Amino acid sequence: RRMLGRGSPALERSSSGGQTGEAKAMAQLSDSISVRGVSYTVRERVGPWWNVSLYHKKWTRQILKDVSFHIESGQIMGILGNSGSGKTTLLDAISGRLGHKDNFFGEVYVNGRQLKKEQFRDCFSYVPQSDTLLSFLTIQESLTYTALLTLQKRSNDFIKKKVDAVMAELSLSHIADKIIGSRIFVGISGGERRRVSIAAQLLQDPKIMLLDEPTTGLDCLTANQIVSLLSELAHRDRIVIMTIHQPRSELFRLFDKIAIMSFGELVFCGNPMEMITFFSNCGYSCPEQSNPFDFYVDLTSVDTRSKERELKTYSRVQVIVSAYKNSEIFSKVLAAIERTKCMKELPPIPLKNKDSPSAFYKLWILLRRTTRNFSRDKxxxxxxxxxxxxxxxxxxxxxxxxxxxxxxxxxxxxxxxxxxxxxxxxxxxxxxxxxxxxxxxxxxxxxxxxxxxxxxxxxxxxxxxxxxxxxxxxxxxxxxxxxxxxxxxxxxxxxxxxxxxxxxxxxxxxxxxxxxxxxxxxxxxxxxxxxxxxxxxxxxxxxxxxxxxxxxxxxxxxxxxxxxxxxxxxxxxxxxxxxxxxxxxxxxxxxxxxxxxxxxxxxxxxxxxxxxxxxxxxxxxxxxxxxxxxxxxxxxxxxxxxxxxx
Ligand SMILES: Nc1ncnc2c1ncn2[C@@H]1O[C@H](COP(=O)(O)OP(=O)(O)OP(=O)(O)O)[C@@H](O)[C@H]1O
Ligand SMILES: [Mg+2]
The missing domain is CATH 1.10.357 (Tetracycline Repressor; domain 2)
Incomplete structure (x- = not known):
């Protein structure tokens, strides 16, 4: 029964505060991700194909610009930012899923080590924005097949227990036998689907979870439940990084770290209290009644409706960015990254549970899963x-x-x-x-x-x-x-x-x-x-x-x-x-x-x-x-x- 991770949650929790001396001692035990100077550019055609002269020209667009942060296990980080600010791209960059790697610069360290190409997918679990689930299976079946595909060497009993435990953890047990459904016929709700996708990842006991907009399209209550759940998961010795759109202000304190992105730049990254102080020091205190998330995201967005506004808002963002880069918060981040890199006794890179079945056995499971799914489709x-x-x-x-x-x-x-x-x-x-x-x-x-x-x-x-x-x-x-x-x-x-x-x-x-x-x-x-x-x-x-x-x-x-x-x-x-x-x-x-x-x-x-x-x-x-x-x-x-x- 090691469902809930390795260390003691209470112990881990105390290390999540900051990079103080006490945390330094603890850091040897906890896993960490350090991202340093990550940039990503793409070459794009200037115009559409029907505009021949522009179509043949290309320009370089910077999607991520010198992003650095450091996060340790037991922490949950929320990445905010308006649409197109590069949140998804940042998750892809961390998890090694970017296309055109030659346009990628910077370093991603896990426990102070750079990952090898094949280690990425064994290290990170990634829940993408859209759920891809087979529509005619029940929740339990769906999770069981996923478990069979990853944990074959375990007994059936183990797999059943594991699936039950994960379902309990995500409060799915009471609907375990419901059919998942699709756009064409009703099954479980959107929030439940999201939880099934998260559960599928949890089967492998990942230590690092990345989630792209796990709350988008859900009502406030369900969205909050999912964030609280993720924060609990994080506090049980995991690292959780998620992007989020328009979170409610109650969630403010659930995040250990909040990052704000704008035009590919990390405008700010720190804990909620630091955030309030930082922006106040910049001269932008959040009014009492407003949602700090909305306030700060608006503040750091570039308004492209007119040239003047664009220049004005862009220079404001630049001022904040440079204030952040000169701040103590940021120098602590850089120090933490350097420290982990030099640390002697690093924990091994945390990999997901994986005792993959043989190719034949996988084929057999896939065949059973496909057949069962289609056999329900009248x-x-x-x-x-x-x-x-x-x-x-x-x-x-x-x-x-x-x-x-x-x-x-x-x-x-x-x-x-x-x-x-x-x-x-x-x-x-x-x-x-x-x-x-x-x-x-x-x-x-x-x-x-x-x-x-x-x-x-x-x-x-x-x-x-x-x-x-x-x-x-x-x-x-x-x-x-x-x-x-x-x-x-x-x-x-x-x-x-x-x-x-x-x-x-x-x-x-x-x-x-x-x-x-x-x-x-x-x-x-x-x-x-x-x-x-x-x-x-x-x-x-x-x-x-x-x-x-x-x-x-x-x-x-x-x-x-x-x-x-x-x-x-x-x-x-x-x-x-x-x-x-x-x-x-x-x-x-x-x-x-x-x-x-x-x-x-x-x-x-x-x-x-x-x-x-x-x-x-x-x-x-x-x-x-x-x-x-x-x-x-x-x-x-x-x-x-x-x-x-x-
Ligand atoms: N491979 C690519 N080629 C060209 N442009 C890309 C590529 N990947 C991302 N982009 C561009 O980078 C920008 C950031 O995209 P990204 O999906 O990371 O934004 P986002 O912050 O996740 O937005 P949203 O909140 O709408 O999901 C977008 O303008 C997108 O068009
Ligand atoms: Mg996105």
């Missing part, structure tokens, strides 16, 4: 299982039954049906992936940054989870359409038909996943795959224009499309061994012009020369697309990990 399941059938019903209703009389469209109808069976199932697969995968992708982006698993592992779990759905869905569709429309009545041919449609359906879904790896916007992905599918059908099937007649570039291109193989196999599967009739005995010679084929083999030889001998190889190539695309999808998500990790 509409999702209905959509998955019946979408192909609905399409089949429509085709069957339109086509009725295939006939063998050429005059009555024996060839035409079959070609049309094959065309539909080649082009529609990939499309339904694509729709599935676009509808169901992006929320999972958002979660895996988040959790892979936390080091729980890799993006591609979630992808693979998703692929494995949808295979049974695809098999059932395509089985329902094939059985219905094959026997209703009256395709070649033979069990093994039906088996091949089923196998080809299944492959196309899964290929459609895999192809979409490949693109979802590198393209963020699902709408663009959807348009892209629809076009890709149409192009594939036109170039590859040989049903729109026979391949023989196509110009060479298209012929070559057709070999790259999976539709080429599926349509050849389906055509041979249906036409081989078929004998046609031609009208009744009394049909005229004019109608007989339709009767150019007397059997199916002639049709195949005319439109798909050589397809008969390629039957097996076509089938194998079609199936080779599956592992091929799965591998490409994994690679695509590895690339994604690079991109988002930068």
């Amino acid at each position: 509409m999702g399941i209905i959509m998955r299982l019946l979408q192909n059938l609905l399409f089949g019903l429509f085709v069957a209703f339109f086509l009725l039954r295939l006939r063998s009389d050429l005059v009555k469209g024996a060839v035409q109808d079959r070609v049309g049906l094959i065309y539909q069976c080649v082009s529609a199932p990939p499309y339904t697969g694509m729709l599935n992936a676009v509808a169901l995968f992006p929320p999972l992708r958002a979660i895996s982006d988040q959790e892979s940054k936390d080091g729980l698993y890799k993006n591609w592992q979630m992808l693979l779990a998703y692929i494995v989870h949808f295979l049974p759905f695809s098999v059932i869905s395509v089985a329902i569709f094939s059985t219905f359409i094959y026997w209703t429309a009256g395709l070649y009545p033979d069990a093994s041919r039906f088996g091949i038909f089923f196998a080809v449609v299944l492959a196309s359906h899964v290929i459609g879904e895999l192809l979409t996943l490949v693109i979802l790896g590198v393209v963020q916007n699902p709408n663009i992905v959807q348009s892209g795959v629809v076009l890709l599918n149409s192009a594939g059908v036109i170039v590859g099937t040989g049903l729109v224009r026979t391949i023989e007649e196509m110009p060479t570039p298209f012929k070559i291109l057709s070999y790259l499309t999976f539709q080429k193989y599926s349509s050849e196999v389906l055509t041979v599967n249906e036409f081989y061994g078929l004998n046609f009739t031609c009208g009744g005995a009394n049909s005229s010679t004019a109608i007989n012009a339709a009767c150019i084929f007397s059997n199916g083999i002639q049709f195949i030889e005319k439109n798909f020369p050589g397809a008969l001998s390629r039957f097996t190889i076509d089938f194998l190539i079609l199936y080779a697309f599956l592992p091929g695309l799965a591998i490409v999808a994994i690679l695509s998500f590895k690339v994604r990990e690079r991109i988002i990790g930068r």
